[in-house]
Amino acid sequence: MTSSCHTQNSSVPCVLSIAGTDPTGGAGTAADLKSITAAGGYGMAVVTTLVAQNTHGVRDVHVPPTEFLATQLTAVSDDVTLDAVKTGMLGTADIIATVAAWLDQNPPSILVVDPVMIATSGDRLLQPEAEQAMVAFCRRATVVTPNIDELAVLTGQPRATTEDEALDQAGRWSAETGVAVVVKTGHLDGKRVTNTWVGPDGTRIAVPSTRVDTTSTHGTGCSLSSALATRLGRGDTPEAALTWATGWLHEAILHGAALQVGSGHGPVDHAHRSRRLQAAGAANPWLAHDAVPPVLEAPQDLDAPRDPDAQRGRTLTTETPADVVQTVPSVAPAVTPVGPWTAALWEAGAETTAAIGASDFVQALVDGSLSEADFTFYLAQDALYLNRYARALAALAARSASTESQQFWSQASTGAITEEADLHRTWMATRPESARTTASPVTSAYTDFLLATTLGEDRAVGVAAVLPCFWLYAQVGGGIPDVPADHPYAAWLDTYRDPAFVTAVQGALEQVELELAGASPSVRAAAARAYLIACRHELEFFEQATRLEPEAAAPPQRSAEAAPARQSAGESSGDSADRATADLAVAAR
Ligand SMILES: Nc1ncnc2c1ncn2[C@@H]1O[C@H](COP(=O)(O)OP(=O)(O)O)[C@@H](O)[C@H]1O
Numbered sequence: 001m002t003s004s005c006h007t008q009n010s011s012v013p014c015v016l017s018i019a020g021t022d023p024t025g026g027a028g029t030a031a032d033l034k035s036i037t038a039a040g041g042y043g044m045a046v047v048t049t050l051v052a053q054n055t056h057g058v059r060d061v062h063v064p065p066t067e068f069l070a071t072q073l074t075a076v077s078d079d080v081t082l083d084a085v086k087t088g089m090l091g092t093a094d095i096i097a098t099v100a101a102w103l104d105q106n107p108p109s110i111l112v113v114d115p116v117m118i119a120t121s122g123d124r125l126l127q128p129e130a131e132q133a134m135v136a137f138c139r140r141a142t143v144v145t146p147n148i149d150e151l152a153v154l155t156g157q158p159r160a161t162t163e164d165e166a167l168d169q170a171g172r173w174s175a176e177t178g179v180a181v182v183v184k185t186g187h188l189d190g191k192r193v194t195n196t197w198v199g200p201d202g203t204r205i206a207v208p209s210t211r212v213d214t215t216s217t218h219g220t221g222c223s224l225s226s227a228l229a230t231r232l233g234r235g236d237t238p239e240a241a242l243t244w245a246t247g248w249l250h251e252a253i254l255h256g257a258a259l260q261v262g263s264g265h266g267p268v269d270h271a272h273r274s275r276r277l278q279a280a281g282a283a284n285p286w287l288a289h290d291a292v293p294p295v296l297e298a299p300q301d302l303d304a305p306r307d308p309d310a311q312r313g314r315t316l317t318t319e320t321p322a323d324v325v326q327t328v329p330s331v332a333p334a335v336t337p338v339g340p341w342t343a344a345l346w347e348a349g350a351e352t353t354a355a356i357g358a359s360d361f362v363q364a365l366v367d368g369s370l371s372e373a374d375f376t377f378y379l380a381q382d383a384l385y386l387n388r389y390a391r392a393l394a395a396l397a398a399r400s401a402s403t404e405s406q407q408f409w410s411q412a413s414t415g416a417i418t419e420e421a422d423l424h425r426t427w428m429a430t431r432p433e434s435a436r437t438t439a440s441p442v443t444s445a446y447t448d449f450l451l452a453t454t455l456g457e458d459r460a461v462g463v464a465a466v467l468p469c470f471w472l473y474a475q476v477g478g479g480i481p482d483v484p485a486d487h488p489y490a491a492w493l494d495t496y497r498d499p500a501f502v503t504a505v506q507g508a509l510e511q512v513e514l515e516l517a518g519a520s521p522s523v524r525a526a527a528a529r530a531y532l533i534a535c536r537h538e539l540e541f542f543e544q545a546t547r548l549e550p551e552a553a554a555p556p557q558r559s560a561e562a563a564p565a566r567q568s569a570g571e572s573s574g575d576s577a578d579r580a581t582a583d584l585a586v587a588a589r
């Protein structure tokens with residue numbers, strides 16, 4: 001009698017990886033466990049082979065007796081109810097037969113087969129005489145995830161040279177076997193890398209991403225298939241599961257090199273997304289404004305606030321004070337400060353300004369690789385933001401002390417509304433669903449703060465609060481050397497490089513300089529705090545699209561009726577097996 005590894009109705013699926021090892025942690029069971037964890041599952045691993053390998057390649061493979069493999073498998077299935085099984089390196093025909101026999105006795109509702117044959121390093125991970133056994137084994141899967149070379153072996157076709165050829169090969173094989181295929185174009189040339197779910201009924205769900213120029217791709221196939229198994233195991237549709245797995249892996253590949261593991265083909269950073277989201281949930285960055293002294297007599301009193309995390313790191317190192325000062329980034333402003341107070345504000349906000357420029361969102365926006373869905377979400381929020389920002393600017397106009405100031409803020413307010421109308425007329429007009437969006441918590445928090453500050457605090461505080469929206473946008477726009485005509489977001493980026501916008505930023509800087517010079521020391525300190533909080537809101541606003549998770553799926557079903565994957569090698573029928581694949585095919589439509 002088996003029992004589930006956690007409480008009923010938990011949305012944490014139990015996922016078993018059956019694969020070989022990699023002692024450097026980038027591929028095989030290690031990569032699988034990290035990927036399952038990252039994708040929200042409870043990971044388990046049964047080892048098929050011990051592989052002495054590193055980021056340069058495979059040195060040796062040790063195959064333990066298959067009797068022991070069978071004992072490992074039954075030790076798991078006698079005790080734990082599985083939501084998904086993923087197989088990776090099986091190595092030999094004997095291993096394939098042992099795993100197949102166990103699957104016959106313990107059919108999982110989701111079986112993802114990564115038909116590992118040859119590693120990125122070129123080393124063989126499947127004996128040549130076992131290839132046909134692997135081909136037959138793939139027929140029992142819910143979905144297989146071959147690379148282009150493995151797809152050729154699977155389908156008995158020459159290696160595909162284009163994506164269309166690969167999709168045709170997969171389509172024919174899927175229709176014949178009833179097993180879905182994820183076609184991966186990582187091994188083809190091209191700026192884009194697309195993962196396409198090809199279903200037996202002809203369904204095609206393409207999930208594109210951009211190619212990362214990196215050598216840190218060791219274990220990408222293992223990681224994709226494990227993440228996919230986990231998301232399917234928690235009840236996601238094929239589209240949701242593949243979209244999540246592809247996006248998560250893209251981020252992991254993007255940040256793999258920074259891990260500096262090994263000197264060959266390094267691993268991906270499986271935990272990057274978790275760490276990023278964990279950092280986003282921490283309150284510490286919002287407390288940076290605590291470093292502003294209670295009164296500001298002179299601009300130099302506003303020393304750059306220190307990142308509390310960086311502070312902690314420093315106390316553990318033997319860095320000299322000079323090193324410490326250098327860790328606060330200094331970013332050259334695209335629009336220069338107009339006096340000592342705005343210069344001091346710039347330095348105080350430098351850390352957040354640097355973080356905005358370095359964020360994945362801004363980087364992808366600038367290089368054009370940002371997905372259209374993320375951009376649309378961002379612009380829809382921007383339209384909502386601009387509407388309330390315009391009201392905050394109008395409040396400053398109403399409270400102005402001079403005709404010049406009143407004119408400046410009135411015009412800025414009109415400009416913000418005109419911009420909002422432009423977004424509705426252009427990008428959002430062709431995407432009606434974006435016009436129906438309501439303000440996100442991040443957008444509301446920012447605009448509530450701006451309205452409360454401009455209406456309820458001293459005027460200098462309100463003026464400082466609205467400044468980052470001018471200044472930091474110009475910073476993003478000014479950091480882009482040249483926007484090519486075919487850049488998907490050229491029109492947006494050009495707005496912020498427009499000389500008229502730069503003039504508006506200079507006008508806002510002059511207002512802030514004037515207000516701070518004339519304010520009392522305690523009001524100046526409040527204004528500096530408001531500026532820093534608004535800088536942080538800007539970062540959150542940009543990054544919010546990268547924190548969107550798909551809707552939560554239904555908890556995994558773990559009943560006796562759970563539909564198993566295909567029953568046995570070479571067979572393409574069987575009621576329950578058909579149900580599993582049919583369910584996925586229906587969900588994919
Ligand atoms: N250079 C890259 N840039 C972006 N994504 C990549 C890159 N290399 C691999 N991937 C992602 O990893 C997935 C699996 O990689 P691939 O090399 O096709 O698998 P395998 O490890 O099985 O050979 C790809 O489908 C793609 O999503």
Ligand SMILES: Cc1ncc(COP(=O)(O)O)c(N)n1
Binds near residue numbers: 116
């Ligand atoms: C145990 C094991 N399984 C799979 C791979 C393939 O990984 P790669 O993505 O480098 O081809 C590997 N190197 N080792």
